[in-house]
Amino acid sequence: MKLDIEIIKSEAEELLSSAVESRSLAGWHSKYLGKKGILRTLTADVSGLSIEEKKELGRKVNELKSFLEELYAESVSSVTSIKKDKPLENFYKTLPGKKPEIGHLHLITQAIREINEVFSKLGFIRVRYPEVEWDYYSFEALNMPKTHPARDEWETFFIDLPEDPKLGKVVITPHTSNGQIREMLKGQLPIRMLNISRCGRRQSDINHVPTFYQFEGLVVDKNISITHLKGVLEYLIYNFFGEETKFRLRPYDFRFTEPSFEVDVSCGICGGKGCRFCKEGWVELGGAGMVHPNVLRAGGIDPETYSGFAFGWGVERVLMMRTGLKIDDIRYLFENNLKFLEQF
Numbered sequence: 001m002k003l004d005i006e007i008i009k010s011e012a013e014e015l016l017s018s019a020v021e022s023r024s025l026a027g028w029h030s031k032y033l034g035k036k037g038i039l040r041t042l043t044a045d046v047s048g049l050s051i052e053e054k055k056e057l058g059r060k061v062n063e064l065k066s067f068l069e070e071l072y073a074e075s076v077s078s079v080t081s082i083k084k085d086k087p088l089e090n091f092y093k094t095l096p097g098k099k100p101e102i103g104h105l106h107l108i109t110q111a112i113r114e115i116n117e118v119f120s121k122l123g124f125i126r127v128r129y130p131e132v133e134w135d136y137y138s139f140e141a142l143n144m145p146k147t148h149p150a151r152d153e154w155e156t157f158f159i160d161l162p163e164d165p166k167l168g169k170v171v172i173t174p175h176t177s178n179g180q181i182r183e184m185l186k187g188q189l190p191i192r193m194l195n196i197s198r199c200g201r202r203q204s205d206i207n208h209v210p211t212f213y214q215f216e217g218l219v220v221d222k223n224i225s226i227t228h229l230k231g232v233l234e235y236l237i238y239n240f241f242g243e244e245t246k247f248r249l250r251p252y253d254f255r256f257t258e259p260s261f262e263v264d265v266s267c268g269i270c271g272g273k274g275c276r277f278c279k280e281g282w283v284e285l286g287g288a289g290m291v292h293p294n295v296l297r298a299g300g301i302d303p304e305t306y307s308g309f310a311f312g313w314g315v316e317r318v319l320m321m322r323t324g325l326k327i328d329d330i331r332y333l334f335e336n337n338l339k340f341l342e343q344f
C-alpha cells in the first residue's frame, strides 16, 4: 500500500502541472478527488483487512486526501491569478468602455405595432385567434362549402389530426378571416375588430412566403356601407405610407364578401414606374369587401338589421411598400440575416 500511495502522489503532481497549463483542472479533480475517483477506490474494498490494517489504511488515505486537496487548491489559485493579472497589465481606467451592442425589434414586429396604432385611433380592438384552426372557421362558415373550388386559392396546409364531424379537418389558417366568424360568435355588437396573426400557404417566390402575417379588420353595425370601408382604407394608406401614395380598388370575387375588391397601392420600390417586384407599378396589399349575408348568419347576426365590411392584408407587403425601404424580395424578411436586419 505504501508503494501505491507514493506512486499516486507523484503521478498526481506530474499530471496536475500539465493540467494547469491546459486549464483542465476539473478533469484532474474528478480523476483523483471525484465521486468515482482514485481516492475513493482505495477504501472501496477493505473486507480482507484486519482492524489494525484498516486503521493504517485510513490514516494513509486521509494523508493522501489532504495532500491532493492542498495541491489542487494551490493550482486553482495560481490559475485564477494568471487570469486576473493578465488583463490588468493593459487596463487603463480612463479609457471609454466598449458599449454592448443593442438590437432592435424585427421589422415585422415594428410594422405590426404601427398598424395596430393606426387602427386603435379609429377604435379598433386588437384580438388574436387560432393559427392552427378548424376548416369550419377558415372556409365553411366563410361561405366556402367543402367541395367549393374557391378553396384552391388558399393553398392550405392540412394537419394530420382526426377530423371533427362538424368542424372538419385541422388546418394552418391560410388567412385571418377565420377571426371574422370567431369574433361574431362572441355575440357582442357593434364590432370593430383588428385580428393580426400568422398564416400559412404552400407558396414561395419573391412576393410570397409559406408563413406570413395578415391583419384583418371587421366592422359590423347598423347602416355600415362601402363608404365607411373606403374611408378606413384611405386612413390606413395615408397614415402608413403618406398622402402621395396612390391606391385603387379592383373588383374581385371573394366568397365571403359581396361586393369584393382587391386593394393595390402604387409600388413603393420603384415609385410606380414598374420593377422586378411589381412589374406594372401596382402592388396588391390585400382584399376587402362588404360582409356576405351568409357569413353574418354563420356568425349569428341578422343580415336584415346589420351590415359590415372586412379587409385582410399582408403585413409584409404593406411594410415593403413603404417608400424608401426598397425591399424587393419578401423572403429577406424571414432569413434572419443580421447584415440585412441591421440596416433598419
Ligand code: FA5
Binding pocket: 174, 175, 176, 177, 201, 203, 204, 207, 208, 209, 210, 211, 212, 214, 216, 254, 257, 260, 284, 285, 286, 287, 288, 289, 310, 311, 312, 313, 314, 315, 316, 317, 330
Ligand atoms: C385573403 O386572404 C382574404 N382573406 C382577404 C379578405 C379579407 C378579403 C376580408 C375580403 C375580406 P388574399 O388571398 O388575396 O386574400 O390575401 C390577402 C393578402 O395577404 C395578399 O394580398 C398579400 O398581401 C398577403 N398574402 C397572401 N398570401 C401570401 C403569401 N404566401 N406570402 C406573403 N403574403 C401573402
